[in-house]
Amino acid sequence: MPPTKLRRCNPLAFTPWPVTLITTVVYFALLVPLIIIHHVLPSAPSTGPDGVNITEAWADLQYLTGGFHPYNSHRNDDVHEWLLRRINEIVAASASKEEYRAVDGDKPDVFVFNDLQSNLTFAGGSVAGAESLGVYFEGTNIIVYIRGSEDDKANWWEESDGEPSGKGGVLVNSHYDSVSTGFGATDDGIGVITCLQLIKYFMTPGHTPHKGLVVLFNNGEEDFLNGARVYSQHPISKFPHTFLNLEGAGAGGRATLFRSTDTEVTQFYQRSQHPFGSVLSANGFEMGLIRSQTDYIVFEGGLGLRGLDVAFMEPRARYHTDQDDTRHTSKDSMWHMLSTAIATTEGLVSDSSDRFDGKPKGLGKVPAGFGTRAVWFDLFGSSFAVFRVHTLFALSVTVLIVGPLTLFITGVAVSKANKMYLFSMSTRLDDTDERVSLYGLRGFFRFPLLFGIPTGITVALAFLLTKINPMIAHSSQYAVWSMMISAWVFMAWFVSRVADFARPSALHRVYTLTWMFTLVWVLLVIATVYENKFGLAGGYFIFFYFLGVFLATWISYLELFSLPRKSEYAIQLRPGSRRPSSFGSRLLTPTFDEVGSTDHVEEEVTESTSLLRGGHRTTFANYTRVDGEEVADSDTVREEKDPNVYGYEQAWSARMPKWTWVLQLILVAPIVIILIGQLGLFLTSALHQTCQDGSSALTVYLLIAAFTVLLLSPVLPFIHRYTYHIPVFLLLVFIGTLIYNLVAFPFSSSNRLKLFFIQQVDLDTSVNHASLTGIPPFVNDAVQALPSAAGQNVTCTWLGPRLQCSWDGLVPHVTGSTSQEKPTSDWVSFNVTHTVGKNQARFEISGKNTRACKLLFDSPISDFSVAGSALDGRFPHISHEGSREIRLWSRTWENTWTVDVQWPRNGLSGKVVCLWSDNNHPGVIPALDEIRQYAPDWVAVSKLSDGLVEGIRSFTI
Numbered sequence: 001m002p003p004t005k006l007r008r009c010n011p012l013a014f015t016p017w018p019v020t021l022i023t024t025v026v027y028f029a030l031l032v033p034l035i036i037i038h039h040v041l042p043s044a045p046s047t048g049p050d051g052v053n054i055t056e057a058w059a060d061l062q063y064l065t066g067g068f069h070p071y072n073s074h075r076n077d078d079v080h081e082w083l084l085r086r087i088n089e090i091v092a093a094s095a096s097k098e099e100y101r102a103v104d105g106d107k108p109d110v111f112v113f114n115d116l117q118s119n120l121t122f123a124g125g126s127v128a129g130a131e132s133l134g135v136y137f138e139g140t141n142i143i144v145y146i147r148g149s150e151d152d153k154a155n156w157w158e159e160s161d162g163e164p165s166g167k168g169g170v171l172v173n174s175h176y177d178s179v180s181t182g183f184g185a186t187d188d189g190i191g192v193i194t195c196l197q198l199i200k201y202f203m204t205p206g207h208t209p210h211k212g213l214v215v216l217f218n219n220g221e222e223d224f225l226n227g228a229r230v231y232s233q234h235p236i237s238k239f240p241h242t243f244l245n246l247e248g249a250g251a252g253g254r255a256t257l258f259r260s261t262d263t264e265v266t267q268f269y270q271r272s273q274h275p276f277g278s279v280l281s282a283n284g285f286e287m288g289l290i291r292s293q294t295d296y297i298v299f300e301g302g303l304g305l306r307g308l309d310v311a312f313m314e315p316r317a318r319y320h321t322d323q324d325d326t327r328h329t330s331k332d333s334m335w336h337m338l339s340t341a342i343a344t345t346e347g348l349v350s351d352s353s354d355r356f357d358g359k360p361k362g363l364g365k366v367p368a369g370f371g372t373r374a375v376w377f378d379l380f381g382s383s384f385a386v387f388r389v390h391t392l393f394a395l396s397v398t399v400l401i402v403g404p405l406t407l408f409i410t411g412v413a414v415s416k417a418n419k420m421y422l423f424s425m426s427t428r429l430d431d432t433d434e435r436v437s438l439y440g441l442r443g444f445f446r447f448p449l450l451f452g453i454p455t456g457i458t459v460a461l462a463f464l465l466t467k468i469n470p471m472i473a474h475s476s477q478y479a480v481w482s483m484m485i486s487a488w489v490f491m492a493w494f495v496s497r498v499a500d501f502a503r504p505s506a507l508h509r510v511y512t513l514t515w516m517f518t519l520v521w522v523l524l525v526i527a528t529v530y531e532n533k534f535g536l537a538g539g540y541f542i543f544f545y546f547l548g549v550f551l552a553t554w555i556s557y558l559e560l561f562s563l564p565r566k567s568e569y570a571i572q573l574r575p576g577s578r579r580p581s582s583f584g585s586r587l588l589t590p591t592f593d594e595v596g597s598t599d600h601v602e603e604e605v606t607e608s609t610s611l612l613r614g615g616h617r618t619t620f621a622n623y624t625r626v627d628g629e630e631v632a633d634s635d636t637v638r639e640e641k642d643p644n645v646y647g648y649e650q651a652w653s654a655r656m657p658k659w660t661w662v663l664q665l666i667l668v669a670p671i672v673i674i675l676i677g678q679l680g681l682f683l684t685s686a687l688h689q690t691c692q693d694g695s696s697a698l699t700v701y702l703l704i705a706a707f708t709v710l711l712l713s714p715v716l717p718f719i720h721r722y723t724y725h726i727p728v729f730l731l732l733v734f735i736g737t738l739i740y741n742l743v744a745f746p747f748s749s750s751n752r753l754k755l756f757f758i759q760q761v762d763l764d765t766s767v768n769h770a771s772l773t774g775i776p777p778f779v780n781d782a783v784q785a786l787p788s789a790a791g792q793n794v795t796c797t798w799l800g801p802r803l804q805c806s807w808d809g810l811v812p813h814v815t816g817s818t819s820q821e822k823p824t825s826d827w828v829s830f831n832v833t834h835t836v837g838k839n840q841a842r843f844e845i846s847g848k849n850t851r852a853c854k855l856l857f858d859s860p861i862s863d864f865s866v867a868g869s870a871l872d873g874r875f876p877h878i879s880h881e882g883s884r885e886i887r888l889w890s891r892t893w894e895n896t897w898t899v900d901v902q903w904p905r906n907g908l909s910g911k912v913v914c915l916w917s918d919n920n921h922p923g924v925i926p927a928l929d930e931i932r933q934y935a936p937d938w939v940a941v942s943k944l945s946d947g948l949v950e951g952i953r954s955f956t957i
Helices: 003-009 016-039 054-064 074-092 097-101 185-202 226-231 263-271 279-286 296-302 331-350 389-416 444-468 473-502 508-534 540-562 566-572 651-655 660-687 697-715 725-743 778-784 926-934
Strands: 110-115 119-123 133-138 141-146 169-175 213-218 240-248 255-260 306-312 374-379 383-388 426-428 435-437 623-626 629-632 753-762 767-774 795-799 802-808 828-834 840-847 852-861 863-866 883-889 897-902 909-916 939-943 949-956
Touching (some): 016 660, 016 725, 054 074, 054 185, 054 331, 074 110, 074 141, 074 185, 119 226, 133 226, 141 226, 169 226, 169 331, 185 213, 185 240, 185 306, 213 226, 240 296, 240 331, 255 263, 255 279, 255 331, 255 374, 263 331, 263 374, 263 383, 279 374, 279 660, 296 306, 306 331, 374 389, 374 660, 383 389, 389 508, 389 540, 426 566, 444 697, 444 725, 473 660, 473 697, 473 725, 508 540, 508 660, 540 660, 566 651, 753 778, 753 926, 767 778, 767 926, 778 802, 828 909, 840 852, 840 909, 852 897, 863 883, 883 897, 926 939
Parallel strands (some): 133 883, 169 213, 169 240, 753 939, 753 949
Antiparallel strands (some): 110 141, 119 133, 141 213, 255 306, 374 383, 426 435, 435 623, 753 767, 795 802, 828 840, 840 897, 852 883, 852 909, 863 897, 909 949
16 A cells, blocks of 8 residues: 555544544533533432432422512511421431430430521621611521530530530521512522431431531521521520531522632532532632622621532522522422532531631631632532642642743753754755755744634624624523634634645644643743732633643654754755655655656756646745755655655654644643533523623623633644534534524523512602613613503613613502502601700611611711610621611511611711512512513513612601
């Protein structure tokens, strides 16, 4: 068989078909499982492990989500009583002492605390700018304490100044209130059900905890994390040193590890059957990129505990809406959180080390020495990596030094061997002044175009979508991904093929990898600085990316040792000697001419010699310059074409290995696809529906563009070998997805746009406005579809990045009266007593059929106090700048609050507002009923504020 055919049949050769097929297979083999794992949940078992009843848990979830149950609703009281009954049923149904002794010893003591005494006044909230907000809250938390086998046997909490002893315990938290517009299946129904099953599990023989377990069902999380803060006033809050917070910031899917305080506590999450998450999400919270919060910040920042935050994160379009119900979640989602919680909690309560024995400081973040910052991420949703940020920093610094040094030493060794064709324009012929061109610099300057043009086009597409159809990612995030991927791949292929046609280079791979090495080295420097200065480890993937690129680049440098010495190659091109078109492994082996003769003698090339000989072409790429004279070196004599040289590349490349490109691909591509592909999917799921909340659409598209570039960059060293089939197909995909992304309607019944409702009634003037707040022009379209708004003068004003459209609303009936009453001033009752000669006054406030009111001031007050309230130095009640708002929450209905207020200057004015949030019966809030009935099916309704209806009265002192 001729040598050419042998080359073509090599399945690993660096030729078009092997390159195209192998790279495509590698990408598909890794990306497809990532996408499947990301979207397909592990199946829940038909029967749970000993001590867990999945059927019972699902039935409990269905009951819990049978109605809206915000703190300020009567159903919230029903849920509170139901939870107490369920807990007592679980405790009563636990095994007997004899059954325990047969397995592992004594039956644990269980204590149920129905906390109807704790209250707290504190400042701030869970969002930026809330520091000027003061809150008084009365809790209705339920706390269950399962005494561990190593715990103090005394009931220390019954003493007035009782303190726990021993190693401390573990807290698992969930909140049983929902928002007023959501049934709360995942926010936080599954968390509540998980806590019930944890009680059942740890009261099963064989599962008795070594450390005590505190299970908290807190009420009031949706309103500035009130329930977790007031938990701090219960004596049992002194006992736990670690915690697991269960939450929902989406409406299904997998429960992800949002964040953790340290490496040591995160290691217990490794026990999970199906771990999911990345430390990048924790960095998002720390850098303020994620604005919402969970009870985690109270336990970590306020109480000084060490722990984990596990939450659902998608789909965001159902979060806080009526689609956060059991119909739109599944037993699989429930099992994912439940199994994770069991594994993590079991590890925490079984830990016998003393690393968590330090007493929590209770001020600020966990003190230094109480844990090390962690790096963590899952792999294919089945394994979990966790190690210290310090370890990542040390490794990063090491490779930053070792990588360039290794390449430098290798380059010096190649030069010493006289084989450094990189950056070599020519070489000297023997000891004469004659020089032979090597064309070794060819291909060096193509990377900026090869990388820059596709990347620039991808970024331009991000700006184009933001300008034309910014919300398309809400429902069609994969169409956006497909558009950017197809555009990038096609343009990278096109640029590389043009460059390869114009100036073919055997050094394309090594030059491209060298450029990539330099760029990723810079990225790693930046990531390492952030690791050291801020402890941010979200750039962990850059370390692994750099490691792969470094090894691949090093292989390319080592390949240079296979080349002939430059002096030997130059001898073959001496004028008058036989000038082979390539320099193969058999240096002096004659090549066959067209008739098989080895006696062919090449005629001397002169200025009059035709450029065409024997019907074969000669191009500018086929010349070798010798002493100023151009000599055809490739196709002038067809029989001298070495089959080991690809196309019109430099003849000295014949000896270069033909299979090492596969090794380079394997070193770089899997690392990039697994880590970056997984992060890309994770971030897309978390962010693609946040634009409705006011987040920047451009940020979302730029992130997709950035991850597209990072994900596909590993093909750049090889893409010039691609056949046209896949790039041309991707060009068609690009055209189709571009058109779709620019013209398609971005919402659907399964991916609805959230609009935020509130109805405000001025009880002094009877002016009644309902409003929807959201993204224009869609909010305008939704309002125009409402019968009560038709023909009205709808007023729209900007509320931050969103538009609020208001109209005369239908009259609400929220005070509990059966008559069709009009709003009157007695909905909100208040009395103000001004202390003569002083800038202070006492407010007495109450509202009909509500347990939530607030005071709004036109100018900041300097101090305030609520009668009967507790204060806690860990939670200051007012900021240095004062307060413009005081929110009041009571556990009893139609309570009267007594609030003493001081202000710095003469005169005080403002508003007294009471809130109504109970939305479980039609006709109570007709304006909201109308929206649900007549708004387009692509609209979902969520709450704008704590109350759905606000009754407002003004005051002036």
